[in-house]
Amino acid sequence: MTEPFIEFRGVSFAYNDRPILKDLSFRVERGQLVAIMGGSGSGKTTLLRLISGQVRPQQGQVLVDGRDLARMSHAELYEHRRRMGFLFQFGALFTDLTVGENVAFPLKEHTDLPPRLIDDLVTLKLNAVGLRGTEKLMPSELSGGMARRVALARAIALDPALMLYDEPFTGLDPISLGVIAHLIKKLNDALGTTAVMVTHDVHKSLDIVDYVFFVAQGKIIAEGTPAEVRASDSPWLRQFVDGAPEGPVHFAYPAPTSLAADLGLEAGHA
Amino acid sequence: MKRTTIDLWVGVFVALGIAAVVFLSLKVANLVPASAEQTYPLVAEFDNIGGLKAKAPVKSAGVVVGRVAAIELDAQSYRAKVTLQIDKQFQFSRDVSAEILTSGLLGEQYIGLTQGGDPDNLAAGGRITLTSSAVVLEQLIGKFMTSFAEKGDGKPAAAQ
Amino acid sequence: MLDTLLAPLRHLGHLSVNAVWRLGFASRFLLAILRFSGQSLARFQLTIREVYFAGVLSLIIIVVSGLFVGMVLGLQGYNTLSRFGSADALGALVALSLLRELGPVLAALLFASRAGSAMTAEIGLMKATEQLEAMNVMAVNPIARVVAPRFWAGVISMPVLAAIFNVMGIFGGYLVGVVMIGLDDGTFWSQMQNAVDLHSDVVNGLIKSLVFGVAVTLIAVFEGYDATPTAAGVSGATTRTVVTSALVILALDFVLTAFMF
Structure with missing residues (x-):
């Protein structure tokens, strides 16, 4: 087995007193496209924020390329982020810059390339996501799917060694969704990037990824290749893949009091 | 673009x-003036400066020729020592006299210089010897009242 | 029972602790801005862009308000001064009130409501739409890239706007006093020139506006950066910028006046 690109070793994380991840361990191999799936609030996004170094675990280690993120200085952490692309859930384009300036942003901030070359690179990156010719538009003039693609072009501007996708399929129509999924797969194959994608869109993800982790209640409860997941008869996986409301995962929030008590129907209240 | x-x-x-x-x-x-190269200092001592303040104008025949630079109390004589900055184009003779005047009845106070007849001029840092103090309104009224009372006392005494 | 009596007290205590907390955070924020100012001033283009949004776009409101304030001063000043037979001193009155107090204070209040609120809303929205976070993830420090240029733009713009406000105000006073009422042109200016001192009036007024510029812009960028990343949070932060700026300007004005004049 080769050395993993990303490794979680017994990671625990909590926001204040609310535990999000509990003693989580997994590995992602170099060059793989991996999906992390789970219901809302299962700590998927926190997982990405741990990899990008935006938050630090209370226990355990997050290693990227063999280095512990928690031990990095501010400058080293920024160095790590320069080699990383992050696609935000809603794109997070800079609304005061044009599309072209948005894509050029990482290039201008981190390189001393001449403006002509930057313009050419921007054209190439936009061409890669099929949006060449939109350089002069403002982000407010784009549809949701186009904005997501511009954000993708911006994320890959510095040819990152690691791509992180936060819910890349949320809120897109089926065609945009297909285009984004196709782009993610294509970029991964073309650039040889290691990629981690957080999503709850099971069917689309299974089509493109190499490996899947399922997260629930802060733990990894299942993993496997897409073929293994589809063939699995674990009740948990079946519920998730088929989208049934009841099963091992409870749809309702675990309220401390019963519904009857909340409505004042219990004996003694009336 | x-x-x-x-x-x-x-x-x-x-x-x-x-x-x-x-x-x-x-x-x-x-x-306009103020800059030290175009002015020279003169010193004048007064018994009482009244309400004179630093930066008050110094006038000669009603024309501004300089400003009051500093006011301090002389620790020996207990008189007010006033430093004036005068425009270089105006030279004053050694017997120039300085008095503290008021513009209007209640206006700001300024220093009036009256040119003397001595052929020698005051050098920079020179001392103006002929000075008359500010007229303090309360003292003026006080004096007036006293002399009025003395006259009032005198008359009946003479009649007796 | 006791609880209902104590609740307001507890609320008050909570508010005070929160205020002190924010004051500490704001101070640390100012230090961070100063620390990262070097790299952002090295790319002065960023600051120039913000001077355009904060300064140039505030010009119209500053020019028009300055003109009207000067005209009102001219009218009111003339009415009062002419009762004492000293309408000649109108020029001095207009210039001194503007240079010492009204110019710096009113320009800063207008700047806070025009440019300060816009800065807060912009930074707050950038935070709410994850733009600041995105920058951070792209290894670009948002304080250096977003906050510091806006801060310096505000600090540069404020004295310029105050000076323009003063000139417009004096021009407004001149319009009313000389052109409308018919005071003597020469007396107006010479009385003004006699009364106004370059250092103690003009320079001190500009120092005041510089201090106000630092205060207003710091409040504006801080409120934006500290805003709760929701629509309600950003609108609350924008309101707080205007209210806090107004109070801070007036309080600082008192302190500065006590020191200067």
Whole structure:
């Protein structure tokens, strides 16, 4: 087995007193496209924020390329982020810059390339996501799917060694969704990037990824290749893949009091 | 493209600001004498300076020739020592006299210089010996009342 | 029972602790801005862009307000001064009130409501739409890239706007006093020039506006950066910028006046 690109070793994380991840361990191999799936609030996004170094675990280690993120200085952490692309859930384009300036942003901030070359690179990156010719538009003039693609072009501007996708399929129509999924797969194959994608869109993800982790209640409860997941008869996986409301995962929030008590129907209240 | 227009506007903005400051300095505040190279100091001692303040004008025949630079109390004589900065183009003779005057009845106080007849002029840092103090209104009224009372006392005494 | 009595007290205590907390955070924020100012001032283009939004776009409101304030001063000043037979001193009155107090204070209040609120809303929205976070993830420090240029733009713009406000105000006073009422042109200016001192009036007024510029812009960028990243949070932060700026300007004005004049 080769050395993993990303490794979680017994990671625990909590926001204040609310535990999000509990003693989580997994590995992602170099060059793989991996999906992390789970219901809302299962700590998927926190997982990405741990990899990008935006938050630090209370226990355990997050290693990227063999280095512990928690031990990095501010400058080293920024160095790590320069080699990383992050696609935000809603794109997070800079609304005061044009599309072209948005894509050029990482290039201008981190390189001393001449403006002509930057313009050419921007054209190439936009061409890669099929949006060449939109350089002069403002982000407010784009549809949701186009904005997501511009954000993708911006994320890959510095040819990152690691791509992180936060819910890349949320809120897109089926065609945009297909285009984004196709782009993610294509970029991964073309650039040889290691990629981690957080999503709850099971069917689309299974089509493109190499490996899947399922997260629930802060733990990894299942993993496997897409073929293994589809063939699995674990009740948990079946519920998730088929989208049934009841099963091992409870749809309702675990309220401390019963519904009857909340409505004042219990004996003694009336 | 877009940047040059912004640069242009910011340039106009800053130029307007500089023009405003220049206008305020030259037209609103008179940025004329004050600089030490064009003035020379003179010293005058007064028994009482009344309400004279630093930067008050020094006038000769009603024309401003300088300003009061500093006012301090002489620790030996207990008189007020006033330093004047006079414009270099005006020279005063050694027997020039200085008095503290008031513009109008209740206006600001200033120093009036009256040129003397001595052919020798005062050098820089020279002392004006002929000085008369400020007229303090309360003292003036006090004096008036006293002399009025004395006259009132005198008359019946003479009649008796 | 006791609880209902104590609740307001507890609320008050909570508010005070929160205020002190924010004051500490704001101070640390100012230090961070100063620390990262070097790299952002090295790319001065960023600051120039913000001077355009904060300064140039505030010009119209500053020019028009300055003109009207000067005209009102001219009218009111003339009415009062002419009762004492000293209408000649109108120029001095207009210039001194503007240079010492009204210019710096009113320009700062207008700047806070025009440019300060816009800065807060912009930074707050950038935070709410994850733009600041995105920058951070792209290894670009948002304080250096977003906050520091806006801060310096405000600090540069404020004295310029105050100086323009003063000139417009004096021009307004001149319009009313000389052109409308018919005071003597020469007396107006010479009385003004006699009364106004370059250092103690003009320079001190500009120092005041510089201090106000630092205060207003710091409040504006801080409120934006500290805003709760929701629509309600950003609108609350924008309101707080205007209210806090107004109070801070007036309080600082008292302190500065006590020191200067």
